[in-house]
Amino acid sequence: MMRKRWIILGACLLIGLALFFVHQRFNSAVPRFHDSPRMTADSERRSTRWYRKSAFTRLRGVALVVHGLNMKPDRMEFLIKWLNHAGIEALNLSLHGHGENYFQSEERNCEEARLDSFRTVTYRLWSDEVYVAYQKAKQRARQKGVPLFLVGYSLGGLLGCELQVSMPDVFFDRMALFSPALRITLKPYLLKVLMPFPDLVLDSLSPEAYRANAGTPMAGYKALFEALTLFEENRNDKLNVPTVVFLDREDEFISYDDLAQMIATGHLDRWRIVDVQKDPPEAALYAHHLMIDETAVGRIMWSKMQAVLLSHLVGDGTLGSRLRGR
Secondary structure, three states: OHHHHHHHHHHHHHHHHHHHHHHHHHHOOOOOOOOOOOOOHHHHHHHEEEEOOOOOOOOOEEEEEEOOOOEOHHHHHHHHHHHHHOOEEEEEEOOOOEOOEOOOOOOOOHHHHHHHHHOOOOHHHHHHHHHHHHHHHHHHHHHHOOOEEEEEEOHHHHHHHHHHHHOOOOOOOEEEEEOOOOOEOHHHHHHHHHOOOOOOEEEOOOOOOOEOOOEEEHHHHHHHHHHHHHHHHHOOHHHOOOEEEEEOOOOOOEOHHHHHHHHHHOOOOOEEEEEOOOOOOHHHHOOOOOOOOHHHHOHHHHHHHHHHHHHHHHOOOOHHHHHHOO
């Protein structure tokens, strides 16, 4: 068993080196940023967008919404629409290298400029962006006297939870996490052999309609792994707030069993996992990890998820059925 593991790791290292030399061969002319970007006033302006509740609905809460790795932030709008109908205002965060949050360039088109920015990301930059967005959402929630929620998908769920356990002044009243990257499978860990090459971009397997860039730089994976390490090191009782986790048992990147064990051994008795089973045949075309809209999971499953989500956040079990009639 040990010998097989070393063989696998050796093969991954050789593949990584080959990919690096191919990358150098075809991308040597691409300009690089030599310093890690810092959050500026312009990047802050580009990173957040408010979505207000429906005009004739009572305000029930404010949600900070954070997308996944190399995912279009706008894809969270399908989920945000239901939050707004339920009386929840949402602040949608675009992490650096996603959406409109990237360094503009006169020499390169927006796709190339966004990917160049993505190559420069760090955990600290993303964490700062989440923290600044949190402060905005917190201020709004305090002004209106309503609860503050975290709604995060994959990387977004990890960054929000890591902020909750690491920062003394950060506290979410409730959390809704979709495939949160809190416990990952062996497959993503194999990418660690490529960490010496943060500029290397791996082609994305996500559907084009969902991905923010054609590929994901190793810098993005490195930031994710660092966030995961810090989350585990700082995990504490602050994490035990009412939380619903939407997760597919066949998720390619998140370990269902390991996450369930973390909940049990970590005494997270206010957490619960909702099994997501995609409706065939359309949803079968998408990865089990992808589950942030009806297209990805199917109409019936999405309807069930909406009902659970809204009941969890606003405590009204009849709300989901009323909204489905809109």
